[in-house]
Amino acid sequence: MKRIFWTVLSLMLLLTAVSGWWVLQPLSLKSSTIDLSIEPQTPVRGIAQAVADAGVEAQPLVLYAFFRVSGQSRKLRAGSYELNEGNTPLDLLRKLSRGEESLKAVSLIDGWTFRQFRAALNKAEGLKHDTKDLSDEQIMAQLGMPGVAPEGRFFPDTYTYGKGTSELRVMQRAANAMTKQLAAAWGQRHSDIQIKTIDEALILASIVEKETGRESDRTTISRVFHNRLAVDMPLQTDPTVIYGMFDNFDGNLRRADLRADHPWNTYTRKGLPPTPIAMPGRNALKAAVQPAPSNALYFVAKGDGTSHFSATLEEHNAAVNRYQRKAAGQ
Structure with a gap:
């Protein structure tokens, strides 16, 4: 009896699909937009039920039969989807079979700190905020890096995600991306550099990132720091001092600092x-x-986004005097 029921229902749906009637009619939704979440390994019958539960006013049995008759039932994918007014059963099938998820994105900006990273994830719409009550140390342990300081360990980029995705999952992707990018850079390092480990490369890169946004100056600023390391001279870079002040930095860096x-x-x-x-x-x-290549040991901002580089302290002091006066309007 059950087999006869399914055969008859399948034939009916097949006929309506061929006629282009039901599959091309807009679905009736309980709101103008509904979010549909399909968990991994959900069977076809469960997907049909999930569609109905999300707010599509259709019988789950009818949806199930439609999925089966379409020949696409084995291709339906887990994910987060969005259905809007005017979407048809055929649109629904295409979204599910092609994995056309409703994705959101969070952008991590070059030069951000880990604190800013966490704040951006906390504000990101649709993410599962499962790190809110975790310390930095607990987060790193869950990411498989216990005892590693989180600063700099995540690659700045734009990451897309489906609704309900874990913050930890986005963090893991960003951490994996940084591991990959750092390894690629380290594999192409020059032979005359002063840093000895891949972690030192990451530290120096973070300083270079904070010192300038001008692409043409970055490699020379990097050389200044390498030259200073070579002669055992302090790096004397303001961004590191500011970072180490944490909440005590009020926007003004003083001589006492x-x-x-x-x-x-x-x-x-x-x-x-x-x-x-x-x-x-x-x-x-x-x-x-x-x-x-450069023998520079000093640099000073010129006020236009670029830097002036000097090999001697005398030349540097003259440049500082020149550009500081210019910046002061004297």
């Missing part, structure tokens, strides 16, 4: 700081390990 010792103060301590200070992008990673 440069003298206050802490692990990220590259005025009071030689060498690289203990961790990156931001998320470096691809170009900063490349610049850190492929510095331009």
